[in-house]
Amino acid sequence: MASPAAAGPSLLPTTDILTTTNTSPNTDAFVYPPQYSFPPFYTLQPNLTTRASQLSSWSGLILAYAAHANPRLYRLTPAHSIFTNTALRRTLxxxxxxxxxxxxxxxxxxxxxxxxxxxxARKAGAGSDGGGGEVWLYWRTPEEWAQQLGSWVEATGQRNTVLTLYELLEGDATSREEFHGLPVEVAKSAVAVLVRRGRAQMLGEGDGVGVKFF
Amino acid sequence: MNLQDQYRMLGENVAKIRTDMMKEQLATFRSQLEEFARKHKSDIRKNPAFRSQFHEMCAKVGVDPLASNKGFWAELLGIGDFYYELGVQIVDICLATRPHNGGLINLQELCNLLRQRRKSDREAVSEDDCLRAISKLKVMGSGFEVVSVGKRKLVRSVPTELNKDHNEILELAQAQGFVTVDEVERRLSWTSGRAIDALDTLLDEGLAMIDDGHKDGKHRYWFPCVSSISTSVADT
Structure with a gap:
């Protein structure tokens, strides 16, 4: 069986294609959806049907923005600048x-x-005191990240090898992958998906946590 | 036979001759219209302005090329399918944008969305085509209707009837995209109760959205159906 290093060069053409279509940093300006320029978008709507549509538009906007940002955005608080439109002088x-x-x-x-x-915070009545307001953004769901991790391990012939999370997320070998630079916490939820499917195993604790893929 | 009978028979003859002549003229006209349609088939299909003029011409001689999908006209031109397809796409767009606009959409915006969706298609679509497709939907009892508010045409896909008060507010809102309670009271000379009632109904129907973020502290009621904000058809 070829070692990862030997397998590397032969995979280059494929990774090149991936780089141009998938993981190249975005240089185009982000195109905001039309709602972003619509003043009532920044007032929580009293009509519940309208509100549901408003919340899902905000969700779509945030995810698109986070995936487009350079560097990409993985966490967000309710005080983030995305919620403010300075030209419109409106803030959610x-x-x-x-x-x-x-x-x-x-x-x-x-x-x-x-x-x-x-x-x-929810029990206390949804205060905005900063407690519990921050989220990890899933512009790729843990399932999608799991898929990418699994494919990469498969493609580089590293099944049954123990890799540290650090290697996977920060190592040179993955620098062209979309999951490169993924926060450990998000990566863990992706690995958890694979563990549930019996396709991976988590080893160790803390910073040195390792993963073995099957 | 007396003179009176002779006159009557003559009269009947003249009338019959005139009817026959008219029938003949009409038949000639129809066959010429058919020949015209056959000759300009591709123009009718590809050029929306030409298509609209052709429809007008047909209406004048009492021919409805869309009356039946199996009819001669539909078969000849294939335009029955064209409008049927437009109708299906219009229903789609109206449903997809309903959470945002409450089921009332600007005809212009509807057309833009329709063109976006059909961009792979070479055949252009005009507002006139949209209106024709909608009138066909109406026949099916789908509750689709075109309402005129001020200068604009709005397409309604919900059974909500807009009363006169609501129409006047929508018309007022066309200038800036929004109205305030003050403005409605002042411009329409209404009591504040009447203004608030009508605006509340429009909010309840999902036709209005409230904006309380302006520094003057006044609530602004915005109307997605008259503010020229194109809705991206929700994908989540």
């Missing part, structure tokens, strides 16, 4: 922005960085 209030993030968490497009604080 942090309490309302928090509802947007909660909507995203509910739909699997984000996860609270501190779930216990999030629960407390």
């Amino acid at each position: 209030a942090p309490t309302d922005a928090r509802l947007v993030l909660a909507h995203m968490v509910e739909h699997g497009r984000a996860a609270w960085t501190d779930p216990t604080a999030a629960t407390k």
Whole structure:
């Protein structure tokens, strides 16, 4: 069986294609959706049907923005600048922005960085005191990241090899992959998907945590 | 036979001759129209302005090329399918944008979205085509209707009837895209109760969106159906 180093060069053409179509840093200006320039977008709507549409538009905007940003955006608080449109002089209030993030968490497009604080904040009446308001953004879902990790391991012939998370996310070998630079916490939720499917195993604790793919 | 009978028979003859002549003229006209249609088939299909003029000409002689999909005209031109397809796409767009605009959409915006969706198609689509397709939907009892508000045409895909008050507010909103309670009271000389009632109904129907972020502290009621904000058809 070829070692990863020997397999590298023969894979170059494929990775090159991936680089140009998939993982090249975005240099084009981000195109905001039309709602972004619509003043009522920054007021939480009283009509529940309209509000549902508003929340899902915000979710779509945030995810598109985060995936397009350079460097990419992985975490967000209700006070982030995305919620302010300076030209329009409108800001989605942090309490309302928090509802947007909660909507995203509910739909699997984000996860609270501190779930216990999030629960407390909700019980305390959704305060915007900063407690529990931050999320990991899932512009790729953990399932999608898991798919990418799995494909990379497969393509580089590293099944049954123990890799550290650091190697996977920060190593030179993955510098052209979309998952390169992924925060450890998000990567762990992706690996958890593979573990549940019996396709990976987590070894060790803390910074040196390793993963073995089957 | 008396003179009176002779006159009557003569009269009947003249009338019959005139009817026959008219029938003949009409038949000639129709066959010429058919020949015209056959000759300009591709123009009719590809050029929306030409198509609209052709429809007008047909209407004048009492021919509805869209009356039946199996009819001679539809078969000849294939335009029955064209409008049927447009109709399906219009229903799609109206449903997809409904959460945002409450089921009332600017005809212009509808056309833009329709063109975006059909961009692979070479055949252009005009507002006139949209209106024709919608009138066919109406026949099916789908509740689609075109309402005129001020200078604009809006397409309604929900059964909500707009009353006169709502229409006046929408017309007022066309200038800036929004209205305030003050403005409605002042411009329409309404009591504040009447203005608030009508605006609340429009909010409830999902036709209005509220904006309380302006520094003057006044609530602004925006109307996606008259503000020229194109909605990206929701993908999530």
